Structure formats: C-alpha cells, structure tokens
Amino acid sequence: EPEVTQTPSHQVTQMGQEVILRCVPISNHLYFYWYRQILGQKVEFLVSFYNNEISEKSEIFDDQFSVERPDGSNFTLKIRSTKLEDSAMYFCASSQATYGYTFGSGTRLTVV
C-alpha cells in the first residue's frame, strides 16, 4: 500500500535555528498538507498545498513557516527560527481530490 514517508523521525534543534522537515507524498496525490500535534493536545492543521502554491493556512502558520515542493517528489516544511513552543509532532499528509488523506508517521521536533 502506498505510504507517505517523513524524515527524520526525530529531530532535536537549538532554539533560534532553522529546521527543515521532509516528506515524500504518495506519487499520484495532488494535495499536500502539514499538521502538528503538541504533546497531549489535538492535531492542528497548518497548511495545504496544491498546484505549487499554498491553498489554505491556519493562524499557526505565520511568517516563520514556509513550505516548498522543490523537486516534484519532496514536500518540505521549513521553520526559520525555532522557538521552544514549536516542539511537537509534525505530520505530513497527501490526498487526491476525493479526500483520501494519507498521513505519514510524523517527525518529532524537539527544540531545546
């Protein structure tokens, strides 16, 4: 069964550093998403991406966040200057137009 692949599974970074989280969506999917889950809290929508541009973004997705599909297979989330409160599990997802969301296993980001 096709999978969404996320790397790394766990990343530790110092406060103020830039971090890039990587995702390989399912190859024939058209829509790509990032979600985050702070420990013990609910999963929150960050951004959706279609046709090489952002379709929707939440209030959480401020100027320190950016997304990119650099080479037609990868989908990345960049956090420019990490804060302690950015520590969370970040999930990538992809879907076709019929809401067949598939989530990756997540990247646990720890900001110290």
Next chain:
Amino acid sequence: AQSVTQLDSQVPVFEEAPVELRCNYSSSVSVYLFWYVQYPNQGLQLLLKYLSGSTLVKGINGFEAEFNKSQTSFHLRKPSVHISDTAEYFCAVSESHRGGGGADGLTFGKGTHLIIQP
C-alpha cells in the same frame, strides 16, 4: 469555521465488550467526517470516513460509525474490542462546500484514549 467535540478524553472498556466513542461537530455548511486512530508512537491511520450516501459507514478493524445530521454526531462503535484496540482515536471534519476539491484542512477533535482492560 467548523469545530469537533470529543467529550470523553478517556474511555476504559473491558476486553470483548462493546464500545462507543462520541463525536459531535458544528459547521455552517455540509461536512465530510473522519475517524483516525493513533497507536503509541505512530502516525494517524484512517479508520473510516463519511463523504455521502449511507449514513452507516464501516471501516477497518471492525469499527463502524453512523452519521446523524440532525444531532450533528458521528459516533464510532465496535461490538467487541480487543486489547490491540488500545490507542488514541480522533474524530475530524472537513467542509464539503468546495465540491471535494481536497484543499480544505481537517479540523480534529482533542481525541479519546481508548483503554482496554483485560
């Protein structure tokens, strides 16, 4: 904007007993509804979804859910649980007014931790 309420943060159930996990939503437009399961230290796995048609939806691992528009609910049920069902269960909603374009993000509930007792 839509919202999802999962009233029970934790549900303990004995093995082989039935279980119902409650989910209520609010939205000013039609919605698509989903249940996801998260096993410890793993990602989100889709259990089932309601897009249209029959209000009773069957999913994987013996789970089913019923969409009730008048009560704005989408409760998840399983007639007999197994120890392996211990996990966090998330209800999620997406607005369908854009004709299924797929760009809408999912709004998740806070999750219900299902604890199976032997």
